[in-house]
Amino acid sequence: MKKGKRYIPPSSAGFSFFITGEHILLRVYYDAVCYKKIPEQERDDRGQFLPRQWEKIPLSDGGVEVEFSPESQVQHIVFNGKARIDALWRRYRTGYIVTITMSNNQNIDDEKNGKEFIEEQNEKTLFNVVLHAIVESGQVGIYPSKNRAFLTDEEKEVALRYKDLHIYAVGHGAAADWAFNKQGKMEIKVDFIPTVEVPQLTASTGSGDDTPLIFAFLKMCEGEKHHEILHSLTLFVSNYAGWIEAQSRRAAHEDDEEDKKTAQSIIEKQHLAHNRMRRGVELLQKSRNARIAFATMNRAMLLQWISNDRNRGIEKKESQYRWRPFQLAFILMVLESVVNEESQYRDTLDLIWFPTGGGKTEAYLGVMAFLFIYRRLAYPASYGGTVAIMRYTLRLLTSQQFIRANKVISALELIRRENGELFGREPFSTGLWVGGATSPNTYYQAVKMAEDGQFNKLVISSCPWCDAPFSKKNYIAGNDRFHFTCTNPLCDFGKNPKNLLPCNIVDEALYQNPPTLLIATVDKFARLTWEERAAAFFGLNGNRPPELIVQDELHLISNALGSIVGLYEVAIDTVLITRGMRSKYIASTATIKNAKQQIRTLFGRDVAVFPPSGIRCDDSYFAKSVPLNEKPGRLYVGYLAPLLSRQRCLEPLAAILLSAPIEVFGDMEAHMDRWWTQIVYHGSLKGVGNSRTLYQSGIPYLLERVTVENLKNEIEKFFPGFTDDKKLVTIDDFNRVADVEVKGIVEKYPLRDLNVNVLTSNQSAVENNQVFMALEKGRGESGAVDVALATNMISVGLDVSRLAMMIINGQPLTTAEYIQASSRVGRGETPGIVFVNYYKTQARSLSHYENFRSYHDAFYRFVEPSSLTPFTYQARSRALHAALIIALRYGNIGLLTNDSAGEFDRDNQAVRKVIKEMKRRCAVAVHYGQEEIERVHLHIDELVDGWRERADYCRANRIKLVFNSKDRSFDNLICNFNEENGLWPTLQSMRNVENSALVKLFGKVRREQQ
Ligand SMILES: [Zn+2]
Helix, strand or coil, X not given: CCCXXXXXXXXXXXXXXXXXXXXXXXXXXXXXXXXXXXXXXXXXXXXXECCCCEEEEECCCCCCEEEECCCCCCEEEECCCCEEEEEEEEEECCEEEXXXXXXXXXXXXXXXXXXXXXXXXXXXXXXXXXXXXXXXXXXXXXXXXXXXXXXXXXXXXXXXXXXXXXXXXXXXXXXXXXXXXCCCCEEEEEECCCXXXXXXXXXXXXXXXXXXXXXXXXXXXXXXXXXXXXXXXXXXXXXXXXXXXXXXXXXXXXXXXXXXXXXXXHHHHHHHHHHHXXXXXXXXXXXXXHHHHHHHHXXXXXXXXXXXXXXXXXXXXXXXXXXXXXXXXXXXHHHHHHHCCCXXXXXXXXXXXXXXXXXXXXXXXXXXXXXXXXXXXXXXXXXXXXXXXXXXXCHHHHHHHHHHHHXXXXXXXXXXXXXXXXXXXXXXXXXXXXXXXXXXXXXXXXXXXXXXXCHHXXXXXXXXXXXXXXXXXXXXXXCCEEEEECCCCCCCCXXXXXXXXXXXXXXHHHHXXXXXXXXXXXXXXXXXXXXXXXXXXXXXXXXXXXXXXXXXXXXXXXXXXXXXXXXXXXXXXXXXXXXXXXCEEEEXXXXXXXXXXXXXXXXXXXXXXXXXXXXXXCECCCCEECCCCCCCCEEEEEEECCXXXXXXXXXXXXXXXXXXXXXXXXXXXXXXXXXXXXXXXXXXXXXXXXXXXXXXCHHHHHHHHHHHHHHHHHHHHHXXXXXXXXXXXXXXXXXXXXXXXXXXXXXXXXXXXXXXXXXXXXXXXXXXXXXXXXXXXXXXXXXXXXXXXXXXXXXXXCCCCCCCEXXXXXXXXXXXXXXXXXXXXXXXXXXXXXXXXXXXXXXXXXXHHHCHHHHHHCHHHHCCCCCCCCCCHHHHHHHHHHXXXXXXXXCCCCCCCHHHHHHCCCCCHHHHHHHXXXXXXXXXXXXXXXXXXXXXXXXXXXXXXXXXXHHHHHHHCCCEEECCCCCCCEEEEEEXXXXXXXXXXXXCCCHHHCCCCCCCCCCCCCHHHC
């Protein structure tokens, strides 16, 4: 027998499941087809080859079913020897794990190469493979997973919450699906294009009376009506208690003792949240200041929503504006710990865990507005300056949030102006403190931008309150000032002769007038090491330091960035404590795992997740899954092209999807826009580059072929034989048709001319913003986007409601990333559809493909804990000294100014106090016990000694030691990483740590080896 090359994998597909029973019997149903090339290759009139024609050959060989039992034959040869079906039985506990597979049995001639090889391979490939196992007798059990004994407490809770979602099979080389058939028998099958519809979560839940959610009702809390309002809030809170009761009753019925215990620990967290909400209401009962603050906050929220709608021409009744229950519940829960420094929960970081788009921002804007008012009432002499710092990780997102926060602050400011001196003389204001790529850092830059008409670089291009577009006159820029103004006489701000808007974006302006709410990127805080003027944000001139720190999208602070952030956090916390403030921390995230450890490491605090989960994943009272029969979910579709390389496997999928809007919705003009824009997500910049090439050549080529094919089918429906008679092959041939009726059909199938855009960190913020804006444009509008190739930068910032279709090109590294990215589509009325293009050569891709259903049924379950390790040597050597400098400079002990670096005295009482506090804060966050704490403390001591030696040396040699100066006659304590003119190389931004590698390559790497 001639030895042949093995058929190129994947040569088999199948699935495994667990089964028990006395007389197990499986019927396995199978089918497949193959394609044979029609030999003669025809040329058209112009002598060009026609596209290759293939003939479909059914392989069903009569006996399309075989039987298996543990005792029976284990292999069936089928399709005339072309394939075989195997059953592998392995004993497991009281039954078997069975694996059923169909394998391609054919070989390919060893001597064939190149084109000939490919042709033979194509002819020997099995298509449309069907493989079903019908369980005639026997019991399919849950597919075995990780032994519960090895789970952490958190994993046990997660396992309980997903207890009702069972995995019955895993696929091999394909996905597996299962269901009971009409005869009530379990049927398991291979699924090459698996789909799962993931239900949406809703925040609009809660039970009983909606009155306590209404802003217009709650804003009366300061007056005589407050008893009524507090009564209503008490009911709101006790409804939650009622639900917890029901959870307890349900927990008592868990069939497993271990599950009962786990349920109890979940319920304890619910009780805690409930008790804290009650405390919030009690605070409102006891404190008049709290009531005024609560009422005013609700008034501000109402005003800003009305203003928002008025700008869009929407008119609603006041009573229609209301909180979502989870927002109000969160605010009530944190109130007490936000204003009471002695609160038992002051040191608890309250983490809002809610899927994207749930309204987290409004919840903490509410908390802030409450605090801003309360502080003015409670501390009339020291309320000024920055009260809250809100931090983001992505620049783009930051500007969007800035505009949203401006609304609320503007409302507060209008209320302040109406109320004489009640809320103080200092305006409420918002400040954006970010890198120079997003907003100008100096007055000089701002003046230049305003003069050159580069308004998009000035962040705000219309009035945050009335939406009136800005022109040059709205930017007041000078050598020592920068302001936005509104000149719309109908606007509450514009009609005022002093028409300044309460927001700013220029760093120098923020240092001069620290804003009530400072919005910043985390990496900007690296500037504290270099910059003395930022002390303005930490309570200068007798003002209290900031008392609230909000961290948005917490899950993005992980890995290298997270480790560095963790060290700067030590510094910021130390500064606040040294200045007499134990600040309250709030954070939010859409995906979280192991929050407890992460938050301890990052912020040195305990965490309380809100809303606490329920004992099942579909209901936490404040968030519920919406059943699919009530509202469509997001549809995920898996795709794997086993014969195509990683570089090219996207081509057919992308081409088919580009033709889909016309093919599927051709007659429905309104629908066509919904899938018009393809968002293609990539895990790397390299991936974007590769796809860009495909969208220039391979995909348009296939798109034309698909379009021609669709066109042909449509014409043949009405005019059989027409396309062959006229020899219509290319799109140009069709376009030349004179027949009026056929022409009408041709016009319905235009070949799309692709406008391909890119969204990556390689582009400037301005360029990306332009793409984001273009994505809003519908089909047919000039500049509408056909394709946007993006990296993970869309995972947070993108919020365009018309987008409904996405391709995820390659399984992302983490589940959190996968959830974040895919939830960018289907945010509007059209439900989202997400195609995942898996790579056959990537283990991660394959594993996700084979476990498609079980993964998507419960993907929040698979979110990985993020790792951050600020106290490793690598992280400390980059940033611990920076943290020390910030702690000492900002600690209000006379070391702030640039030239004070030389005055450092480690034996000074105040200096020792700061260092002690910093060491304490590190110790709280350190994960690996006493030894690690000692290492960190030792490192701090070494840094202190290093600084002292430098200061002594400079003093002895009459050199001035400064933190950093360009003046060469000075000695620098810090310098940039690429310079050598200072003691400690220091980061300018935390972001640049992401690109750094810990491994250095020596010598040349030969290209072939890569
Ligand atoms: Zn205005």
